[in-house]
Amino acid sequence: MAEIGIVLAVGTFLVLLGMMNVIPAISPDGRRYLSAGRGEPVSMPFALRWLLPTLCRDRIALWRWSTTLHLLALPVLVTIWLEPWIPDARLRVTGGLMICGLSGVWRIHLRWPVLVDAAAMTWAVAAAVAFQKGMPILGVGLALVSGSIKESGPVFAACYAWNPLALVALVGPLARRLTVRTGEDLMGQPHVTHQPLIASRVHHLGKWFDPKVMILPWGAGVLAVLAEDARFLPMLIVTLALAYGQTVIATDTSRLYQWAAPPVILAAVSVIPDEWAIALLIAHLFNPWAGTAEV
Secondary structure, three states: OHHHHHHHHHHHHHHHHHHHHOOOOOOHHHHHHHHHHOOOOOOOOHHHOOHHHHHHOOOHHHHHHHHHHHHHHHHHHHHHHHOOOOOOHHHHHHHHHHHHHOOOOOHHHHHOOOOOHHHHHHHHHHHHHHHHOOOHHHHHHHHHHHHHHOOOHHHHHHHHHOOHHHHHHHHHHHHHHHHOOOOOOOOOOHHHHHOHHHHHHHHOOOOOOOHHHHOHHHHHHHHHHHOOOOOOHHHHHHHHHHHHHHHHOOOOOHHHHHHHHHHHHHHHHOOOOHHHHHHHHHHHHOOOOOOOOOO
16 A cells, blocks of 8 residues: 555656646647537547547536546556566566656646546556456446447457456447547647548658657566566567557547556566665656657
8 A cells, every 4th residue: 555655646646747847728639529528529539539528528627626636546556567577665666657758648648638548548457457456347348438438448448457348348449439429620620530540641740660669668667678578478578569559540649649558667677676666756857758648
């Protein structure tokens, strides 16, 4: 329990520090979610992401509270999720807090609080923990919540749990897809949803092989390439492939590929000497190449 208290305390400090360091704003996606919160029909895939707009409506204060609470829970859940593989408590704490240094997971949601990725990832990791604890029905239920926040949630829950049973939760987004009423894109960008491959190609021109965009935002997570533990290497490879694969059909970048954060963190901490853990965590949190994740 001590390690959970440490992660929660440091995570709270990092949330407060992050809030002091950014000016919150509403992103184009955020405007779509606020529109959905008012009950207006929105375009795909935003129409699939119904849970947070239903709960938070178009009240920005509620969205901020939701985002903050999910950000506080995420490093705690990652710390718990690491336990089966990482016996050293210091390394588990390091791994849990590494999530706070990933701009595509952490910083972007402090800057743009009306988003769904951090919340969906939190519930996906919670589902994976439930599977670890031998509670598959609860795991599927938590994956359903993740999928109601963002349709890809159950896929990544299955990756984190390394259990295909979590994919049963995809029935939620599928049912929503068959029944929801959609509208025109609020931001006047129909190409983003109607021609996602072309939109992605245009948006990512010159970025695919730019390490500052595609690799360096991982910070200490790049140490994952040194991992050799066969227990989780298949999970790491598959999750990375799916996370980076999202960038082929969407215009976001690190906000998408850092959905692979839990396995990347696991692989990284598995090769970090415990005596170097704190120093590497500090360097990771102040990674000068972390970027803003706004592109």
